Amino acid sequence: MAPPPLPPGPGALADARLLVSPSLDRALVRSLGRTAGRRAEPAPDTAPDGPFLYVGDVLPGPLRTGRLLWFHSVNAGTDALLTAGPWPDGALLTRTVGRMGERIAQYVLGWILAECQSVPEYTTQHARAEWRRLPSSLVAGETVVVHGTGRIGAAVAALLHACSLRTVGVRRTLGEAAPPPPGFERVVAAGSAQETAELSRARWVVSTLPLTGATEGFFGPERFSAMRGASFVNVGRGASVDLGALEAALRDGTVRRAVLDVLGQEPPGPEDRVWRLPHTVTTSHSAGITVDEDVVTDFAACWDAVTRGRTPELAVDTGRGY
Numbered sequence: 004m005a006p007p008p009l010p011p012g013p014g015a016l017a018d019a020r021l022l023v024s025p026s027l028d029r030a031l032v033r034s035l036g037r038t039a040g041r042r043a044e045p046a047p048d049t050a051p052d053g054p055f056l057y058v059g060d061v062l063p064g065p066l067r068t069g070r071l072l073w074f075h076s077v078n079a080g081t082d083a084l085l086t087a088g089p090w091p092d093g094a095l096l097t098r099t100v101g102r103m104g105e106r107i108a109q110y111v112l113g114w115i116l117a118e119c120q121s122v123p124e125y126t127t128q129h130a131r132a133e134w135r136r137l138p139s140s141l142v143a144g145e146t147v148v149v150h151g152t153g154r155i156g157a158a159v160a161a162l163l164h165a166c167s168l169r170t171v172g173v174r175r176t177l178g179e180a181a182p183p184p185p186g187f188e189r190v191v192a193a194g195s196a197q198e199t200a201e202l203s204r205a206r207w208v209v210s211t212l213p214l215t216g217a218t219e220g221f222f223g224p225e226r227f228s229a230m231r232g233a234s235f236v237n238v239g240r241g242a243s244v245d246l247g248a249l250e251a252a253l254r255d256g257t258v259r260r261a262v263l264d265v266l267g268q269e270p271p272g273p274e275d276r277v278w279r280l281p282h283t284v285t286t287s288h289s290a291g292i293t294v295d296e297d298v299v300t301d302f303a304a305c306w307d308a309v310t311r312g313r314t315p316e317l318a319v320d321t322g323r324g325y
Contacts, residue, residue, distance in 0.1 A: 004318050007262050008310040009074070010073040010095050010308070010312065010313065010314055010315065010318070011054075011056075011073055011095060014233060015054060015264045016056070016072065016309065016310065017162045018053065018054060018057050019053070019055050019072055019278055020041075020044060020051060020053065020054070020055040020056075021035065021036060021041050021042070021043045021044065021055070021056055021058070022043070022045070022046040022047075022051065022055050022056070022057045022058075022066070023035060023043045023044070023057070023058050023059060023170075024047065024057075024058065024059025024060060024061070024077075025045055025046070026044060026057065026059065026060060027077070028295055030295065031298060031299065032066055034295075034299045035058055035123065035298075035299070035302060036149070038299070038302060038303045038306050039056075039306060040132040040282055045057075046059070046063065046066060046182055046203070047065075048065060048272050049065050050065045050066065050068045050070065051068075051070060051124040051144060052070075053070060053249075054071075054072050055070060055071060055072065056071070056072050056075070056303065057071065057073075057074050057075070057269065058074075058075045058077065058298075059074075059076070059077060060076065060077050060078055061083070061084065061087070062074055062087070062275075064086055064088065067088055067089070067090075067091050067094070068091060069091055069092060070093060071091045071094045071167070072095065072185040073094065073095040073096075073097070073309065074094060074095070074096050074097075075097045075098070075099070075301075075302050075305060076097070076098045076099060076299045077096065077099050077293065078099060078293060078301065079098050079099060079103050079155075079293065080098075080213065080214070080215040080240065081096060081098055081102050081132050081213075081319050081325070082215070082240065082324055084096070085321060085324055086159070094320055095318060096310070096318065096319040096321065097301075097302075097305045097317045097318050098301075098304035098317050098319055099293050099297050099298050099301045099302070099317070100155075100297070100301060100317060101293050101294070101296070101297020101298070101300060101301055102156050102291075102297060103155065103292075103293060103297070104154050104158025104159070104291075105158055105162075106142070106159070106290065106291045106292070107155055107158065107159060107211070107238050107290045107291040108158045108161070108162040108163070109162065110238065110264070110290035110291070111159050111162075111163070111209055111238060111290075112148045112162055112163060112166065114236060114262045114284075115142060115163070115207055115234075115236075116142070116146075118234060119139060119140045119141065120139050120199075121137040121138065121139060121146050122239070123260075123284075124137050125137060125244040134316070141169070142163075142166050142167065142168050143166070143167035144167065144168075144169065144205070145168055145169065145206040146168070146169045146171060146201065146204045146205045146206055146207075147160075147163050147169070147171070147205060147206065147208070147209060148171045148172075148173060148198075148201050148202060148205040148207070148208045148209070148233075149163075149168055149170060149171070149172050149173070149187070149209045149211060149212065150172075150173045150193070150208070150210045150221075150239070151172075151173070151174070151210065151211035151213070151239060151313070152172040152174045152184050152187060152190060153211070153325070155211040155238070155291070156209075156211040157184050157185060157186050157187070158186070159186075159209055159211060159238075160172060160184075160186035160187050161185060161186030161205055162186075163186075163236070163285050164186050164187075164188070169188055170186060170187050170188050170189075170264070171187065171188065171189045171190070171191065171201045171205075172184065172189070172190040172191070172237040173191055173192070173201075174190055174192065174193065175193055175217065176192060177190065177191075177192050177193070186301070189201075189250045193209050193221075198229075199229045202226060202229040202230050202233070203229055203230065203231050204231075205230065205231060205233040205237075206233055206234070207234050207236060208230060208233045208234070208235050208312075209235075209236045209237075209238065210222065210235075210236070210237045210238065210239040210243060210244070211238055211239045212239040212243050213238060213239065213240060213323070213324060213325040214239075214240035215323065215324040215325060216241060216324075218239075218240070218242075218243045219242050219243065220242070220243070220245050221243045221244075222235075222237075222243060222244045222245060222249065223248045224245070224248045224251070224252075225244040225248060227248050227251070227252035227257055227258055228252065228257055230252065230257050230258055231257065232256060232257065232258075232259045232260060233259060234258070234259045234260045234261065234295055235249070235258050235260075235261045235262070236262045236264075237261070237262070237263050237264060237265055238264050238265065238290045238291065239265065239309040240265055241263070241265040241266035241268070241269065242267040244267075244276065246267070246276060246280070249261060249280065250276070250281075252282065253280060253282050254281060254283045259282065260282040260283065260284075261280065261282065261283040261284075262283070262284050262286070263277065263283060263284070263285045263314065264285075264286045264287075264288055264289065264290040265288055266285070266288075269288055270287070272287070296317075301317055304316070304317070305317055306320075
């Protein structure tokens with residue numbers, strides 16, 4: 004697999020135009036221009052004549068040329084960008100994360116605490132005007148398995164670990180004798196016997212996985228059957244979950260309940276099967292919404308790295324897809 008593209012040199016950037024998506028707010032566009040030290044221009048409908056960098060949510064076909072030096076995505080996920088067509092050779096791709104990890108971590112913690120305090124059941128009782136005491140439980144000492152140990156997964160694990168949960172991470176490969184990333188008590192390899200064992204101990208299983216060839220349908224019958232009544236929270240990518248396998252697991256009790264913030268097809272239509280899944284709540288891809296402040300901060304950090312000749316931390320390996 005080829006290494007990620009090197010960042011364009013400061014000399015190349017000096018003469019490059021800064022193009023922006025027409026969907027960006029004017030105040031955001033002005034901030035991007037100040038960071039780059041040049042006027043930000045609306046992207047043309049045809050391929051630009053000279054070198055350029057582009058900031059936006061999608062990369063239109065006319066801009067997928069060899070003149071593109073760098074694309075900064077205003078979103079964290081880049082799978083749609085990389086599957087929409089061939090990525091221009093040598094073009095740097097960076098993304099916006101901002102405080103997304105913090106937002107997603109609080110989203111996950113909120114649903115965990117809601118389950119422990121019987122919030123869904125109390126909501127149902129209230130609708131029936133029913134007064135009945137329900138049990139509550141503490142999160143301390145419970146096991147949560149977080150699939151994905153990158154920036155988002157680590158932020159989720161750190162917050163949950165601070166609440167005294169036992170945090171186990173799952174990643175594709177393990178480094179030799181490498182300590183677990185901060186926030187994780189233990190990290191195991193995907194597909195290993197250790198992962199299966201940890202899934203059987205888990206009270207909650209959280210997915211923060213990106214969508215790649217290796218993660219499509221990642222959560223299928225085998226993984227769901229390894230769970231013993233865990234609740235499943237997906238804040239990664241919808242296509243990483245086999246909905247048929249999840250439905251079967253929810254009906255037979257190997258999965259207690261599910262919270263799905265992401266789906267393979269968004270938005271789902273009124274007849275989509277996701278609305279009929281038992282013990283499931285679907286939210287509207289809202290766990291980690293990025294805001295303009297995040298875009299400005301992360302673009303500035305990437306700009307600083309590139310102008311120093313360094314690969315930004317937010318650079319995407321376009322071969323791997325993350």
